[in-house]
Amino acid sequence: MSPAPDRAQPCFDNVAGGTSYEEPLLFELSRDGRAGYQLQPLDVPAVDATETLGADRVRGDRLDLPELSEVEVVRHFTRLSTWNAAVDIGMYPLGSCTMKYNPKLNERAARLPGFAHGHPLQPTELSQGFLELAWTLERQLAEISGMDRVSLQPAAGAQGELAGIMMIRAYHEKRGEGRSKVLIPDTAHGTNPASAALNRYDVVEVPSGADGVLHPEAVGAAMDDGVAAIMITNPNTLGLFEPHIARICEIVHQGGGLVYGDGANLNATLGITRPGDLGIDVMHFNLHKTFSTPHGGGGPGAGPVGVKNILAPYLPTPLIVRDERDGEVGFRLDEELPRTIGRLHGNFGNVGMFVRAYCYIRSLGPDGLRRCAEISVLNANYVLARLRGVYHVPYDEPVMHECVLSDRNLHATGVTTLDISKRLIDYGYHPPTTYFPLIVPGALMIEPTESESLEGLDRFIDTMLTIEREAREDPELLKEAPHRTRHARLDETRAARHPVLRWQPASQQDR
């Protein structure tokens, strides 16, 4: 660890010096003969695998699995964990990722044996509690979004998009229409074009206006009878609500196309407005963003997909059906949906996330969900209000849940968005999303979420102001940041030029 150079002495009131622990790879810690397990003695006769299965079928090579005691494994992963930033440690303003607080109750709920230790193929009469929860969550999401039906199956937002575009394709095919294009605004997430391409759709990029939003004229100009759909993120990735959304939906519908809503930014409008009421035909939800399921170092997420009735015949199967007979309520699975796009997940989707999202919606209720939207928007506008004038604001409009700044005002200093974000790390913050959306050079996309208190925001904003001053007074300080982490900047070029993607015993390295 290299201490901060003795020049500018900013106030690090968000972080204190700590002790950082070294920790090698598991494989380097391993000693033959140690064990972190003890199996229960066999109550059946032991068998010789080679004898039972035949020598060809049994592996004889040495596995690269380490041998460690339980205490070493516990220390190893505890030490590794201390090298991560996390929402529970501090503000994590990663734009478009909605890094809100993940309630602890949800974790306990998902670990109840009746959820954690149930099997996807057990008879439905033995999984009525799970089916009831999933059925109810589908209805809750439908009510929140204004969609008619929901399938919880997609395992993440990108798989929800894939499901949505597949339903759109099936819809057009049923009508005998060979549409081949999908319109995507230039502010969209990369998953949108990638999902369209998996359906062999050609992507047509639609430019945003000078005010950062999509204009009916631009959509009208791109619209023809070859367009299957438009994919819209609303609020968009500049944090702006698309004010012409209803008109755009009309134009696309008149041209025979459908409207896909990317729900990544749904948090901003919970209880305020509903995608389904604006004209969206199909959308996905990110339970790991809007509905507080933890991000887990990259997943698992969950990306349920909601549709209007016109697309309901194409939903993924199985469907969960509620029956009521003589006052008795029961739930079952229905595989019979003649025009379904089919199955997207080996089972029902990421059920553990359903349990968490259900608890979250129950904990907040309609007023609490609306409060999430209100406070997340208040927080983003507060950040923008206090940083405007210091940092460049490429699209200076009232924002929703996130705001986008850029490094333009600092061009003369040579300091870039990358340097600003690395310096934020020294002050104990996870950096915002950087260099996205692509239409803003040097973008810094800040999403505070409703979880950050006023004092927390002020501390973050003061830090951003300090960094701006440092950039002018001592740009090298930023260019070499971070200084206070275990690692200085890592060489990504070297990693990509000469990929080392696994550990190898010393005897096999450099081969």
Place this chain on the structure above:
Amino acid sequence: MAEFELPEECFYTREDEWVRHDGTVAYLGVTDYAQDQLGDIVFVELPEVGATLSQGEPFGVIESVKAVSDLYAPLSGEVVEVNGDLADAPETINESCYGDGWLLAVTPSDAGELDTLMNAPDYAQYIKERQD
């Protein structure tokens, strides 16, 4: 504004590739401007010897850490040699884009196609237009 190396004997494309025609064989690569825009090049995907290029069509891919670009054939012809050293040392393109960082050698099927390309002064002007 940065000055870019632009050898006089080369012809240039609007996709920022160069060609040098040595009698029977044409060598081609990416320009100094292209390698500067891409930054540290980490990988290049090239066709095999015997493959056919047609002018203006993509024939490969060049990647830096966070960007990826298609490579477009400056002229039509058959690939007779591929710079195999780039697989282990893609950085050669950054270090010597007109020398050891060449990509392919091609036997042109229509030498007249060279006339459709830019010479060094025209290409310099083309770079300047994009920077302004």
Place this chain on the structure above:
Amino acid sequence: MSHRFIPHTEADVRQMLDAIDVASIAALFESIPDKHRRDGPLDLPAAASEQEVSSEIARLAAKNASLETHDWFLGAGTYAHFVPSAVDALVSRAEFTTAYTPYQPEISQGTLQTIFEWQTMIASLTGVDVANASLYDGASATAEAALMALRITRRRKVVVSTGLHPHYLQVLETYLAGLDAQIETQPLDVSGITADATASIDADTACILVQQPNFLGSIEDLRPFAEAAHRAGALLVTTVTEALSLALLTAPGALGADIVCGEAQSFGVPMSFGGPHLGFLATRTARVRQMPGRLVGETVDAHTRRGYVLTLSTREQHIRRERATSNICTNQGLCLTMATIYLALMGRRGLRELAEHNLAKAEYARSRVRETPGVELAYSAPSFNEFCVRVPDTSERALERALDADCVGGLDLTGRVRDMDQTVLVCTTELTSREAIDRLVAALANQGVVR
């Protein structure tokens, strides 16, 4: 007014509105046209206290059967294994749970090093060179593997063994429906393994896809499929749903598989009604740029200290957009962390011994089936911890009898696999006791309840 998840007091809100210079929170939403703003609340039940939600969720959980309520013989892609306490204790650390994708390597080394360790373990277990940082589940990993084979070979046919998990086949069909590709199925022979496929693999075949052990539990001989595929310029894709088998059976990579993918839920991830699970995908070094999903690589920092970063990102959607190798963005990071901890605890000997225990339980169960009138083994091919049992009447009735004997007795293959109406797919693991096996076999055979 203040909610426990949202810290703002009314005074805070007032102060912030003043700083923004707007009169009210409603004014912040003026970019939303009036007619689209809702007046009334959503039609959802009112907010509940933590105590109320806890009771409600406990009531729902109690309506489900689970490992805690029954003896368990149901596998078929999701397996009941013992999970050491350290796995949940460690993975519950907020630094793992509440972090996101390690975009900023200087403050994500915990996640990055864990993924690097996972990649190493999976590469070794599968016997190929490189593993990615996980995919959603075994089914989508299999579909991604097929897409990868289509990309590599630029061909359009995928030959699939009917020994593939039927849900995996359905997911594969869904993924390929939008593309110019076709699926051809390859039947099983009478012994329960995939029939000779040489004739099915032609110049248009991208890959042959064989599950190991297959859905009906039989251990396949992968070598001939690899040879037939390679002769025709195609790839062998091997899917593994019971990852524990990798510790005991010859690695698919050693038998010629080009892509090995599947489900690693068995490594410390709870069954959780089938998700979140843990898809994996591994391949040869030469194919790495055609891989979907995230990859972590080793590098150094500015002071030459070893560290890890996300790498080869140009394959991915956030850079290559519509030309990416996949549209995937997230991985199953937390499940991968569980599995890496689990594998570290078990180690090379522990995992092998555990696999041998699973085999021993299954061998005992198979011997009981052979000895018991009324039931018989459906196939002669060797198997690992799962196998098919023919029952005397219908599998539905047999499984009801099992349930009466407190056993979730296996999977009813009626309607799932052709001509298997009287057959139950039974799985035994280290959690299955000898006494429960005796009880199950008696129930399936209709020999009266053994207590």
